[in-house]
Amino acid sequence: MPLFENQQIQIYNSLSGKKESFNPITKGSIGMYVCGPTVYSNVHLGNVRTFMSFDVIFRYLKHLGYKVRYVRNITDAGHLENDADVGEDRIAKKARIEEIEPMEVVQRYTVDFHNTLNTFNFLPPSIEPTATGHIIEQIELINTIIEKGFAYEVNGSVYFDVHKFNETHDYGKLSKRKLEDLIHNTRELEGQSDKKNPQDFALWKRAEPQHIMRWPSPWSDGFPGWHLECTAMSTKYLGEHFDIHGGGMDLKFPHHECEIAQNEAAKGQTPVNYWMHANMLIMNGKKMAKSTGNFILPNEIFSGDNANISKAFAPSVARFFMLQAHYRSILDFTNDGLLASEKGFYRLMDAVNLLEELKPSDTSTIDIDTWRQSCYDAMNDDFNSPILIANLFEAVKYINQIKEGDQTLTADDLSTLKTTVNSFTFDILGLENVTKNDSGTDKLSGAVEVLIKLRKEARANKDFALSDKIRDELVEVGIQLNDGKDGTTFSVN
Ligand SMILES: [Zn+2]
Numbered sequence: 001m002p003l004f005e006n007q008q009i010q011i012y013n014s015l016s017g018k019k020e021s022f023n024p025i026t027k028g029s030i031g032m033y034v035c036g037p038t039v040y041s042n043v044h045l046g047n048v049r050t051f052m053s054f055d056v057i058f059r060y061l062k063h064l065g066y067k068v069r070y071v072r073n074i075t076d077a078g079h080l081e082n083d084a085d086v087g088e089d090r091i092a093k094k095a096r097i098e099e100i101e102p103m104e105v106v107q108r109y110t111v112d113f114h115n116t117l118n119t120f121n122f123l124p125p126s127i128e129p130t131a132t133g134h135i136i137e138q139i140e141l142i143n144t145i146i147e148k149g150f151a152y153e154v155n156g157s158v159y160f161d162v163h164k165f166n167e168t169h170d171y172g173k174l175s176k177r178k179l180e181d182l183i184h185n186t187r188e189l190e191g192q193s194d195k196k197n198p199q200d201f202a203l204w205k206r207a208e209p210q211h212i213m214r215w216p217s218p219w220s221d222g223f224p225g226w227h228l229e230c231t232a233m234s235t236k237y238l239g240e241h242f243d244i245h246g247g248g249m250d251l252k253f254p255h256h257e258c259e260i261a262q263n264e265a266a267k268g269q270t271p272v273n274y275w276m277h278a279n280m281l282i283m284n285g286k287k288m289a290k291s292t293g294n295f296i297l298p299n300e301i302f303s304g305d306n307a308n309i310s311k312a313f314a315p316s317v318a319r320f321f322m323l324q325a326h327y328r329s330i331l332d333f334t335n336d337g338l339l340a341s342e343k344g345f346y347r348l349m350d351a352v353n354l355l356e357e358l359k360p361s362d363t364s365t366i367d368i369d370t371w372r373q374s375c376y377d378a379m380n381d382d383f384n385s386p387i388l389i390a391n392l393f394e395a396v397k398y399i400n401q402i403k404e405g406d407q408t409l410t411a412d413d414l415s416t417l418k419t420t421v422n423s424f425t426f427d428i429l430g431l432e433n434v435t436k437n438d439s440g441t442d443k444l445s446g447a448v449e450v451l452i453k454l455r456k457e458a459r460a461n462k463d464f465a466l467s468d469k470i471r472d473e474l475v476e477v478g479i480q481l482n483d484g485k486d487g488t489t490f491s492v493n
Pocket of ligand 1: 034035036230255
């Protein structure tokens with residue numbers, strides 16, 4: 001019997017604003033769509049946080065025995081600056097500045113995105129479709145929306161008629177906005193747009209002559225609006241009605257609101273049962289911004305090459321740190337937080353590595369089944385990873401007590417403890433079993449110490465040619481040996 005038969009998940013649904021019992025449309029199978037990155041720059045740590053939240057959700061659903069189809073797209077066209085319908089395409093702009101092809105920009109930053117996520121030990125999604133690979137589907141979708149009377153063409157561009165849609169549907173139901181308020185708060189200069197109303201959004205944009213990224217369509221040579229690709233790709237791979245749609249909080253409006261509108265206009269039904277949004281990541285209590293220096297790239301966490309952190313951190317330490325906040329809470333990225341998490345992480349790993357050494361007894365003094373269910377309860381409660389981690393630290397306490405002989409477990413209970421700790425630590429939280437000595441700096445020190453010892457032996461044997469060779473060749477790779485009264489030390493230049 002799959003685990004999900006006995007574990008009832010509650011999901012906070014952004015649409016209803018409350019936690020709801022999760023029941024998939026098809027028993028045992030789940031369709032999940034998450035808005036992926038726009039690949040025009042190195043992936044932002046805030047985006048990594050969002051994708052990590054859904055990586056853990058994906059891992060947990062799979063662990064429960066669900067068959068999960070997880071679709072996460074790559075936006076490689078159509079995303080204009082400021083998320084609006086005017087301005088330059090983000091990828092085309094980068095291509096112009098760097099004097100390369102837009103598809104070179106896409107390739108470079110898609111590779112960066114994958115490398116970063118691999119370093120953080122993400123599972124790949126089941127399907128990773130691209131916007132440019134689904135232009136035909138997007139054109140078909142626009143045709144349907146026009147046929148249903150919810151879109152209009154002006155000068156080769158096609159716009160979604162938000163006011164018309166709102167007469168029979170509820171535009172704003174996800175972000176809890178009212179069209180009247182949006183009208184009241186919009187300031188758009190007259191004559192700047194072909195739109196009937198400023199709230200309308202582009203489904204297709206006619207390309208200006210200088211716009212490189214363009215495709216033929218019934219209306220003009222142009223490109224699709226940003227919101228359209230997710231509607232086209234999610235329904236293509238998950239069906240017109242699917243279980244979970246996720247993304248960062250900032251996508252709720254207008255992006256996800258527009259997705260709902262496009263779907264309801266084209267297919268006559270709301271596409272998604274559970275909308276999930278991951279909260280923001282800030283740094284040192286403030287919004288991250290390159291201009292103020294309050295900023296870090298994911299790779300700089302691993303190299304330590306950033307003034308906001310005091311040292312390099314292993315990817316699993318950074319991952320552990322990020323999962324110590326619930327996905328719906330704001331995560332404050334700080335050096336102190338990372339240092340504290342590092343201590344906790346290695347304490348957990350030390351305990352995990354002790355598990356194999358523990359010996360069973362005839363009786364159990366700990367109720368392991370209750371503890372095990374508390375781990376599931378944490379994840380069943382809207383994927384509460386910080387509570388799960390607190391439960392894993394309960395297990396750290398048990399492991400150390402059993403090791404010391406202060407508590408005992410039967411063979412069966414010990415096996416449950418091992419399986420549960422390993423499943424939640426590695427399969428579900430996605431941490432990797434590294435110990436402190438695995439870090440690059442420690443390995444380097446170890447290797448140099450070996451060479452210092454060899455050099456000492458060479459000198460004792462009066463083999464000065466060899467001892468000088470060791471010293472000189474280390475200098476060539478940037479390592480300086482310093483002979484002193486108490487022996488030889490080294491410094492890295
Ligand atoms: Zn999207």
